[in-house]
Amino acid sequence: MFSALTRLSLVTKIIIAIVLGAIVAFAFPQAANYVGLLGDLFIKALKSVAPILVFVLVLSSIANFKVVHGGNSNLKPILLMYFVGMLLASISAVTASILFPSTLYLSVDPNADLQPPGSIAEVLKNLLLSFITNPVTALSDANFIGILAWAVGLGAALRHASDTTKQVVSDISDAVNSIIRIVISFAPVGIFGLVVVTFATAGLDTLKNYSQLILVLVGTMFFVALVINPILVAIAIRKNPYPLVLKCLRESGITAFFTRSSAANIPVNLDLAKRLGVNESTASVSIPLGATINMAGAAVTITVLTLAAVHTLHIETSFLTMLVLSVVAVVTACGASGVAGGSLLLIPVACGLFGIKPEIAMQVVAIGMVISVLQDSTETALNSSTDVLFTAAVDQAKNK
Template sequence: MNKSKKKIGLFTKIMIGFSLGIIAGLILKEKASMFAFLGTILTNMLKMVVAPLVFCVIVVAIANMGDGKKLGRISVKTVSIFLVTTLLAILVGLVIANLMNIGSGVTIELPSETTTASADASITDTIVNIVPDNIFKALSNSELLQIIFFALLLGFAIIKMGDKGQKLFDFFKLGQEVITELTSIVLEFTPIGVFGLMANVVGNIGLEILIPYAKAIIALYIACILYLVLVQAGVVTGVFGGISPIKFLKEMKEPMAFVFATCSSVANIPVNLRAAKRLGIDDDTANFVIPLGAVVNMNGTAIYQAVAVIFTAQIFGIDLTFTDQVMVMITATLAAIGTAGIPGSGLVMLTIVLSAAKLPMEGLALLAGIDRILNMGRVVPNIVGDVATAVIVAKSEKTLKTDRTETV
């Protein structure tokens, strides 16, 4: 009898927790902070599994390919798609933000001395920090770019070892299976953690916080939705991937709900992998593209950078020329690629873009109060872009099985 009952899916559970959290926040106001610890527990649990999961998945994905030419081919395709789609995302964000004049109506006088930052130094630091000086330190601090860099090299080394590297390969493959199972256990706590997160945010900020920033928030969500539906589902997966946009969006509803609630692209990796495999993407491609994309492919964050720049410029009464906005596109692409998929990191990376556009750093303070709300919207295109990229790569490698119907 129990088997005949329909099991409530993760998507439904997350939305229930999300809705109850909002209700609790509106009723209890500041007292809803008592539930904040639930969100902290969820965040800590997710961080606990992310580093070992990414490490094992990347090593196994590289070593399992075996064919160096194939790996190089997939790497070039993946990075190229990431760059092109990120530039498109920034363009969409700039167009929507300019059309809506999101910072108009209120002009804030600039202080006599404004905070500045060095974009060149930040970009250089990002590049240098990709190479770890201590992999164990990188693992303990969840420095994901460093972990991926080392995992890529280790995977190559296992390939070069040939049969001698089989035992090490088997070790990481077993590690991947164990960490994946552990992640599934952690995911069961997600609805409870989401309840705590939303109750705390709504209780302390309140829905009225949306009013001063309404146009900026609406612009971001419109840009993200248009980009997701038209570019990612329509063009990338529909035109180039050969998969129905409706089917693609249907399979992505659970990952989108999960990342919308948790605001963590990296923590979404296991859910994204399941969706990718349901779409018929082969394991080798999915296990390589999606973990890599969770760190370096930030389409939604790129949209956010564009919207935030226009918002900051207009609210401070600064005119941005066409050349200035081109610079924003270039810099935001670099910033998005260097942004780790964890909550709040986009706000930090915005310093690079604001500095490149010679805008006051005070814009950060204005956006910090609603960063969580903006983050919830921008992370969705982040994770959808990873799967969309994997579709194209698998299609080009002739490994995409569009008739696959099994569940993972």
């Protein structure tokens, strides 16, 4: 039996782990106290290797880049797809909120410890300041914008280094990749632990009061993943997009759903991009960058929860205001942290468009925390799978 299990694909093992985790959670809920450690260890391992992985891969890719590959020329269309995808996701969220308005119970006490940014300008300022962070601090804090900036700068400088130096950098990159493959091989075990904890602690009771809000959020994200994204991919590759879309959702989305961290899912996406034949010099930059700024799911969350608050408070809105909200949601989503719940702290920025007071906006954030079991998991699955999807789509289009 053990020999048969080892021959199964990673995705099959993960699906088996999910089923077994659900069974254990409902049959032995007390097991979550012990089995949960497996999930914590897996997420910790991914998060610990992700910063150094991104730094080394980007540095090596740029230092050893050859013009004939044309890999970096793909970045511009990938970034364009990121932006268009987020904007269409936000517009879809506006439409869903108008068709199915949700009501919130704004009697929840705001969490005084939360510190959301005060304005869009502050979000942009933080993003720009991230570029000039000390490299050691960037690595220790998993500041991927800062990591990318230093990796690109050092990589560009090392392009003029000797071939021996470049080979050393390449060998280090291969060594880090070997460690990543070992970590990813333990994904089924880690996800088993995460599933047990999720089902045992949350169940369904805490989700009943906000069932419609959850359906609007999750339904919109599914619409983006299965309709909006395939349309964009079809335009790029000019053929049936669903084989690629479903593969990315299956192999990247499932892992991201349970890790609830775009940053932690970077190694998974890089491994998938490699198996899809994506140019490594493209993937090693676009995927880490996507984990930082490509946040279609976050745009949906910010838009839906903001409009739910607007509906609850009976605030009049116009078509122009809705369009502005969509753009604001995209800009603020780019500033969302690549860790669990990162988008919720940006909701007060969007609420400020409608004159909603910070203390009320923080109550909306608190509600978001309550439903984050499904909201944040689905959001991360959409965010992370879209990174590798758009990267692969552009790469296939360029290679036709």
